[in-house]
Amino acid sequence: MPRVVTLAHYYTQPEIQQMADKVGDSLELSLFARDADADIIVFAGVRFMAETAKILNPNATVILPDAGSTCSLVTQTDVSALKAWRESYPDHVHVSYINSSAEHKALSDWIVTSRNVDDIIAHLYAEGKKVIFSPDRNMGAYLNFQHGYDMPLWSAVCEVHDKFNQAALDEAFAACTTAKYLIAHPESPLPVLQQADYVGSTSGMLNWIKSFDQEPDAVIFVATEDGILYNMRLARPDLKIEQAPIYAGCQCNSCPYMKMNTIEAVKRAQAGQGTEIDYLTASDMEAARLPIERMLEFSQ
């Protein structure tokens, strides 16, 4: 019998998370995939995550349950245009967010996740390096604002987080009669991040919730994909945890790509059927592994 390991991102539905050996954010899942003693890794997440797992554990068969599970940060980035952009900054270090294709990673010097982006970029600036950042414009703008960096930015956004809206947030805050807090993922727009009490990765936000010890009747607004609210409410059923509002007329801030991981698709993948990540060239895999390993080494 093949050894099958199933990984699920926090943004998948609760029933998918219950089918997984490991649930986590993108950094935790990358590390777990790298170290997994598995013949088959089923990645209930999105394609760039499954590609990262394949790059880090090339002997395993990595299966994405649904071929359509992409990410807007990937689809909004044309790799040949990115290559020209990168070449126009020959004396800069190119830092790329993990939400990028394998080809994109192969053009990068460092990969970061939302968990270690702050520390890695601070480390590069401390060494006197000049940095360009791709593909997430919102995350880059926040880093520039927060630390006074001057990084040129690529311009792609997460179509889910980009919907969070300052005006809608102001209204929700005004209507709230108790204490209120906002925690946000750095893929959200800058005006929203500027109002946040905490900005961090999916796991960072979950840990913030777990250790919350302020007013017991406070409302905590969460600006990220709605899947994680399940884990937050499970961890702290005593708290009032609410989705942060998005712009008027728009109802949904669920990631459509994460939600393609249905029970049937994951079961099929566990039986060895689905989209196998078998199309990456050896040279792209090798070139992409270097900046990912640089990050993993830095983060351990």
Ligand code: 13P
């Ligand atoms: P994390 O790195 O927090 O898991 O985020 C991944 C992601 O796709 C956020 O939209």
Ligand code: SF4
């Ligand atoms: Fe990509 Fe946004 Fe979905 Fe995360 S939530 S996978 S960044 S589209």
